[in-house]
Amino acid sequence: MDLLRFTKNGIYCPKGDFYVDASGKVERNIITHAHSDHARPGHRSYLAHKSTVPLLRARLGKKIDVQSLIYGEEISINGVKVSLHPAGHIYGSSQIKVRSGGEVWVVSGDYKLEDDHLSVPFEPVKCNVFITECTFGLPVYNWPDQQKVYDQINKWWRENKDQGITSLLFGYSLGKSQRIIKNINHSIGVVFVHKTVGTMNEAIILDGGELPKTITINEKINSEDIKGNLIIAPPSITSGRIMQGLAPISMAMASGWIQTGKYYGRSKIDKGFILSDHADWDGLLHAINETRAEKVITMHGYTQELTRWLNEQGINSIEIGELMHQPFKL
Ligand SMILES: [Zn+2]
Numbered sequence: 001m002d003l004l005r006f007t008k009n010g011i012y013c014p015k016g017d018f019y020v021d022a023s024g025k026v027e028r029n030i031i032t033h034a035h036s037d038h039a040r041p042g043h044r045s046y047l048a049h050k051s052t053v054p055l056l057r058a059r060l061g062k063k064i065d066v067q068s069l070i071y072g073e074e075i076s077i078n079g080v081k082v083s084l085h086p087a088g089h090i091y092g093s094s095q096i097k098v099r100s101g102g103e104v105w106v107v108s109g110d111y112k113l114e115d116d117h118l119s120v121p122f123e124p125v126k127c128n129v130f131i132t133e134c135t136f137g138l139p140v141y142n143w144p145d146q147q148k149v150y151d152q153i154n155k156w157w158r159e160n161k162d163q164g165i166t167s168l169l170f171g172y173s174l175g176k177s178q179r180i181i182k183n184i185n186h187s188i189g190v191v192f193v194h195k196t197v198g199t200m201n202e203a204i205i206l207d208g209g210e211l212p213k214t215i216t217i218n219e220k221i222n223s224e225d226i227k228g229n230l231i232i233a234p235p236s237i238t239s240g241r242i243m244q245g246l247a248p249i250s251m252a253m254a255s256g257w258i259q260t261g262k263y264y265g266r267s268k269i270d271k272g273f274i275l276s277d278h279a280d281w282d283g284l285l286h287a288i289n290e291t292r293a294e295k296v297i298t299m300h301g302y303t304q305e306l307t308r309w310l311n312e313q314g315i316n317s318i319e320i321g322e323l324m325h326q327p328f329k330l
Helices: 055-061 146-162 176-184 195-206 235-239 256-260 281-291 305-312
Strands: 005-007 009-014 018-020 028-030 047-050 066-069 075-079 080-086 094-100 102-107 129-134 166-170 192-195 230-233 249-254 271-273 295-301 316-319
Touching: 047 055, 047 080, 055 066, 066 195, 129 281, 129 305, 146 166, 146 176, 146 249, 146 271, 166 235, 176 192, 176 195, 176 230, 192 195, 195 230, 230 235, 295 305, 305 316
Parallel strands: 018 028, 028 047, 047 066, 102 129, 129 295, 166 230, 166 249, 192 230, 249 271, 295 316
Antiparallel strands: 005 009, 009 018, 075 080, 080 094, 094 102
């Protein structure tokens, strides 16, 4: 049975008549997590984890029609059983388990294996077919111990502060920013956040998530108030008015791409920290192995490389692009 199909609108379950992380306009869309390349506007109804709902409302509008589930809770959609399981990627992120006719398929969404102390850690789900992301699906991606990275961030921030230098740390407004806020040493100084980060923090706190105190940058805050402290923001902040008067400033990026010298944005970076909310190469292989899946479908990232490697190891794998519009049966 082809429990899930791969269409131009995304992953589709014909029997249950629902999509996962769909694009375009669909009737029923199950969301793995609230990042904009997974949670898109314009769908008639949404289903997501309870902790993702406030983030979805903050990003897509308060009026969206959204049903929530907790991890492990199973519902039936047109006879197909659906449940959500922790992905450990960002707050509320979920793997989607789909069960029907004796088959289990799991859509991983984005995931990481480290416990970031804010999102519920990744839990492997046994399945017949595992649809995995592979953003960092090359052996060169091998994350350092995360506490060492937080120590590096603390050291950089402390040294800057001692010299009267403002520290500006770039990261995604949802996920990376909160992970850093949660794990750095707040005794060093005051943490300011860009308003897009502040909005996400508020949504997480509203849901009961525990985050240390930060100050959101708004019209009332001047550069003088911030100088010498730490700012956590997406790279777009560099075009904002607040940048004037912050000098001297040290700019840093926290990203998995730092490991290979690639990073997004055009800002000049003085310092890079290897910190990713995706699994590294070993993490991907470990997660795939734990699912005991008979077939692995790869998407997002180095699909060709990971698929080839898995097949060489005797694990039946195929890239999602090969399956567009074609039934895929066990
Ligand atoms: Zn994501």
